[in-house]
Amino acid sequence: MFESWGRYPKATQRVLPLAWRSDALPARSGPVLAVGQGRSYGDVCLNDGGTVLTTGRLDRFISFDEKSGVVRCEAGMTLADLISFALPRGFFVPVVPGTQLVSVGGAIANDIHGKNHGRAGTFGRHVRWLELLRSDGERKECVPGDPLFAATVAGLGLTGLITAAEIQLVPVSGPFIIEQRVPFRTLDEFFDIDAGSRDFEYTVAWIDAFSRDVRGIYYRGDHSQRPGRAAPGKRPLEVPADFPSFALSGPAVRAFNALVALEARLAKRQRETNVRSFFFPLDRIGRWNRIYGQRGFLQFQCVVPSRDHVRDLLGRVRISGQGSFLTVLKTFGDMPSPGLLSFPRPGITLALDFANRGPDTLRLLGELEEVVRAAGGALYPAKDATMSPRTFAASYPRLAEFERFVDPGFSSSFWRRVARA
Amino acid sequence: MKRVVVLGATSAIAQHVARLYAEQGASLFLAARNPERLAAVAADARARGATQVETAVLDLDDLRAHAGLFEAADAALGPPDVVLLAHGVLGSREAGPEEAPAILHTDLVSPTSLLLQAARRMEARRAGTLVAISSVAGDRGRAANPVYGAAKAGLTALLSALRQRLSPSGVSVLTVKPGFVDTPMTAHLPEMPFAVGPDRVARDILRALERGADVVYTPLIWRLVMLVVRLLPEKLFKKLSF
Ligand SMILES: Cc1cc2nc3c(=O)[nH]c(=O)nc-3n(C[C@H](O)[C@H](O)[C@H](O)COP(=O)(O)OP(=O)(O)OC[C@H]3O[C@@H](n4cnc5c(N)ncnc54)[C@H](O)[C@@H]3O)c2cc1C
Ligand SMILES: NC(=O)c1ccc[n+]([C@@H]2O[C@H](COP(=O)([O-])OP(=O)(O)OC[C@H]3O[C@@H](n4cnc5c(N)ncnc54)[C@H](OP(=O)(O)O)[C@@H]3O)[C@@H](O)[C@H]2O)c1
Numbered sequence A: 001m002f003e004s005w006g007r008y009p010k011a012t013q014r015v016l017p018l019a020w021r022s023d024a025l026p027a028r029s030g031p032v033l034a035v036g037q038g039r040s041y042g043d044v045c046l047n048d049g050g051t052v053l054t055t056g057r058l059d060r061f062i063s064f065d066e067k068s069g070v071v072r073c074e075a076g077m078t079l080a081d082l083i084s085f086a087l088p089r090g091f092f093v094p095v096v097p098g099t100q101l102v103s104v105g106g107a108i109a110n111d112i113h114g115k116n117h118g119r120a121g122t123f124g125r126h127v128r129w130l131e132l133l134r135s136d137g138e139r140k141e142c143v144p145g146d147p148l149f150a151a152t153v154a155g156l157g158l159t160g161l162i163t164a165a166e167i168q169l170v171p172v173s174g175p176f177i178i179e180q181r182v183p184f185r186t187l188d189e190f191f192d193i194d195a196g197s198r199d200f201e202y203t204v205a206w207i208d209a210f211s212r213d214v215r216g217i218y219y220r221g222d223h224s225q226r227p228g229r230a231a232p233g234k235r236p237l238e239v240p241a242d243f244p245s246f247a248l249s250g251p252a253v254r255a256f257n258a259l260v261a262l263e264a265r266l267a268k269r270q271r272e273t274n275v276r277s278f279f280f281p282l283d284r285i286g287r288w289n290r291i292y293g294q295r296g297f298l299q300f301q302c303v304v305p306s307r308d309h310v311r312d313l314l315g316r317v318r319i320s321g322q323g324s325f326l327t328v329l330k331t332f333g334d335m336p337s338p339g340l341l342s343f344p345r346p347g348i349t350l351a352l353d354f355a356n357r358g359p360d361t362l363r364l365l366g367e368l369e370e371v372v373r374a375a376g377g378a379l380y381p382a383k384d385a386t387m388s389p390r391t392f393a394a395s396y397p398r399l400a401e402f403e404r405f406v407d408p409g410f411s412s413s414f415w416r417r418v419a420r421a
Numbered sequence B: 001m002k003r004v005v006v007l008g009a010t011s012a013i014a015q016h017v018a019r020l021y022a023e024q025g026a027s028l029f030l031a032a033r034n035p036e037r038l039a040a041v042a043a044d045a046r047a048r049g050a051t052q053v054e055t056a057v058l059d060l061d062d063l064r065a066h067a068g069l070f071e072a073a074d075a076a077l078g079p080p081d082v083v084l085l086a087h088g089v090l091g092s093r094e095a096g097p098e099e100a101p102a103i104l105h106t107d108l109v110s111p112t113s114l115l116l117q118a119a120r121r122m123e124a125r126r127a128g129t130l131v132a133i134s135s136v137a138g139d140r141g142r143a144a145n146p147v148y149g150a151a152k153a154g155l156t157a158l159l160s161a162l163r164q165r166l167s168p169s170g171v172s173v174l175t176v177k178p179g180f181v182d183t184p185m186t187a188h189l190p191e192m193p194f195a196v197g198p199d200r201v202a203r204d205i206l207r208a209l210e211r212g213a214d215v216v217y218t219p220l221i222w223r224l225v226m227l228v229v230r231l232l233p234e235k236l237f238k239k240l241s242f
Helices: A079-089 A104-109 A147-152 A187-195 A250-266 A275-279 A288-292 A307-320 A359-374 A389-395 A399-403 A413-418 B012-023 B035-048 B063-077 B100-125 B146-169 B198-211 B221-231
Strands: A014-017 A032-035 A051-054 A061-065 A070-074 A127-133 A139-142 A161-168 A176-184 A202-207 A216-223 A270-274 A297-304 A328-332 A347-355 B003-007 B027-032 B052-057 B082-085 B129-133 B172-178 B215-218
Touching: A032 A104, A061 A079, A061 B035, A070 A079, A079 A104, A104 A161, A127 A147, A139 A147, A176 A187, A176 A275, A187 A202, A187 A216, A187 A307, A216 A250, A270 A275, A297 A307, A297 A359, A307 A347, A307 A359, A347 A359, A359 A389, A389 A413, B003 B012, B003 B063, B012 B027, B012 B035, B012 B198, B027 B035, B027 B063, B035 B052, B052 B063, B063 B100, B082 B100, B100 B129, B100 B146, B129 B146, B129 B198, B146 B172, B172 B198, B172 B221, B198 B215, B215 B221
Parallel strands: A014 A051, A032 A051, B003 B027, B003 B082, B027 B052, B082 B129, B129 B172, B172 B215
Antiparallel strands: A061 A070, A070 A161, A127 A139, A127 A161, A176 A216, A176 A270, A202 A216, A202 A328, A297 A347, A328 A347
16 A cells, blocks of 8 residues: 555555666556655645656766756755755755655656745756657657656656656855744734745744734745755654544644744744755654554645735635644745646745545545636645546646647546546 | 765765765765666765765676776765665566676675775775675565575675775774665565664764774664564475565
C-alpha cells in the first residue's frame, strides 16, 4: 500500500527504482509515473494499479559553473542536497517550497512556488534546460520556448520522465535571513501589511482559521548580507508510525493555533535566522504527516482573485467546525508562469488542511471548490485529492493544448480522475 | 590533497565514497565497465570539487588488464593514497554449479588479482591504504547466499593476510563489512533488517580510514549481530533458516 504526503488516497502500485540517467526505461506493463520524494499531498504522485518509477538515485550533479551559478543535475536530486551544495558556494535555490525534501523533478512537474512568488515567479522560470525520456525510448532536450518545455513544466509527470535539468541559482552572501513578524487581527489588516511589504523578497502569512476576524502573523524576510556557514542540519525527530490521531481533535488544533499566535506576539519582531528555519520549519519534525493517523488528511490550496473570496472561504470553514491545522495565506505576483498547467496566477492563495473525517470533510471541500470555481480561481493539483473534472477544465484553460503532449505510456491516479474521458 | 583510486566506481557505495572525497578536493581515478554510468559519476565528482578526475572503462573480470590499470592510475594522478575495491555481484540462494564460477570470479578472483597488484606497488613505495568492500555475509556461510558468502569469506581472509604482510611496510588494509545497504544490488530483496543508505556506509568508511581502523562493520550494530551469529554452535546453526 502506498500513500502520498496526505496519506489519502491510498494506492496499490508497483515500484521500480531508477538508478541511472543513461539507462532505458525498465521493462514494464501498464502505465508508469515518475515520482520524486512523494511530498505532494493528494494523488498526483500516485499511480494506482500501475507502476511508479522512483528517482531518488538520480541524484548526481552534471555540471556547475561557479561564476554564473548555473547548475545541471539529475532530476531526483533533492532541494535539500542542492541547497547544501549551493550555500557554501555563495548561491541559493531561486524558488523553494515549505519543505526542502522535494526533488528537482517534482519541483518542475508541479511548477512550485515559494514565498518570493512576487519577485521570482515559479520554479519553472529558473529552469534553463531539461531532458525528457519518453516511453517510446526517445530522449528530448527542451528549453524555454519549446512547446514540450511548456507542457513539461507543471506537466504533473505526464509528459514522460524528466531525467535532468539546468537551473539558474541566485547569488547570496550567506545562509542567513532577516525575518520580521507582524501580527494582524483582520483580513483587511493582512492586505494593508501585504501592500506595505513590496520591498521584501519573501512574504507569507499564517492565519488562525478559528479566529472570527482572521487573526494571524505576517512573516517577511530578506537574505542577510552577513556571510557565514550554516550549521549542519540536525537529524529531525520523527513522528512514530502509530501516532494516536486524537492529537488532532478540535480542541487540540484550536490550542495549537492559539499557542502559535501567542508565541509570535511575544517574540521579537525582527530577528536573524537561517534559511532552513525560515523556509522549512516543518522539516524539523520528520514524517509529521503521521499525526493525522491512518486516514490521513486533505489539503485544499486555491488561488482566488479577491479578498472577498478569501473571506467567503474562511467563513465557510469556520462554520463547518472542521479545524484547519495550518492555514497559509499569500498573494501571488503577476510574473507569468511558464507551464501550460501552472497553478500560480495573479490573486490570493489560501492553503488549508483538514483531518480526513470522511463524508463531512469531502462535503466541505466540495463546497469550497464551488466557491473557487465560481470565482474564476483554481485549485493546486499538488495538494488535491478531490477536485472534479469540471473544475479542473474550467480553471486550466490550456488543458486541451496540454493533452497533445501527454506521453501515452504515462499516467497517474490524478490524471485518470480529472481528465475528461 | 588525497589521490584515490576507485575500482567499481559505479557501485552505489563507491559513488558516495567518491562524492565525499570529491568534496574534500581529492584527485580521483575511477574505473568501471559501463561508460555512460562512469561518465555520470565522474561529472558529479568534478562538480563537487574534485581537483582532478580521470576514468578508465574496463570489465574488472578481465584479469589481464589489471596491471595496466594501476600503471594508468599512476600515470594520471601519481601514486594513490587510497585504493578502494567496490565491484561485486550478489548471486542468489539458487546459484548452482553453472553460475558459481562467474560469481566467484567477480567477487573473489578479480579482487584478489587487483589487491595483489596494488599491494605490490604500495609495498614497494612503503605507503598507501587498501580498502575492499567485503560483507558480513563472509563472516559465516548461510543458505541464503552460499556462493557470495564463500567469495566474501575468501576476500576477508585475503585482506587479513595482506594486512599482516604489509604492516611492516607501513601500508594499511581496511576490510569493510556492510550489513544490508539499500543499493541496486539489493533492490529486489523483500526484507532488509537494519538497512542503511550507501551514504551512511560511505561516511563510515571515511571515518574508519581516518582512524586507521583495520575492520569496520557498517552500521556498527552488525558487529554485535555477527558476533552472536559466529558464536552459535554448528549443531544449532544448521537448523536455523535466516
Ligand atoms: C510541508 C510541505 C510544504 C509545501 N510547500 C509548498 C509550497 O510552498 N509551494 C509549493 O508549490 N508546493 C509546496 N509543497 C508541495 C511540494 O512542493 C510539491 O508537491 C512537489 O512537487 C513535491 O516534490 P516531490 O519530489 O516530492 O514530487 P512527488 O510528490 O513525488 O511528485 C510530484 C509530481 O511530480 C512528478 N515528478 C516527480 N519527479 C519527476 C520526474 N523526474 N519526471 C517527471 N515527473 C516527475 C510526479 O509524477 C508528480 O506528478 C509542499 C509540500 C509539503 C509536504
Ligand atoms: N548492498 C549491500 O547490501 C551490500 C552488503 C554488503 C556488501 N556489499 C558489497 O558492496 C560492494 C558494492 O555494492 P553496492 O551495494 O554498491 O551495489 P551496486 O550499486 O549494485 O554495485 C555493484 C557494482 O559492481 C559493478 N560490477 C560488477 N561486476 C563488474 C565487473 N565485472 N567489472 C566492473 N564492475 C563490475 C557493477 O557495475 P555496473 O554498474 O556496470 O553493473 C556495479 O556498479 C559490493 O562488493 C557488494 O558485494 C553490498
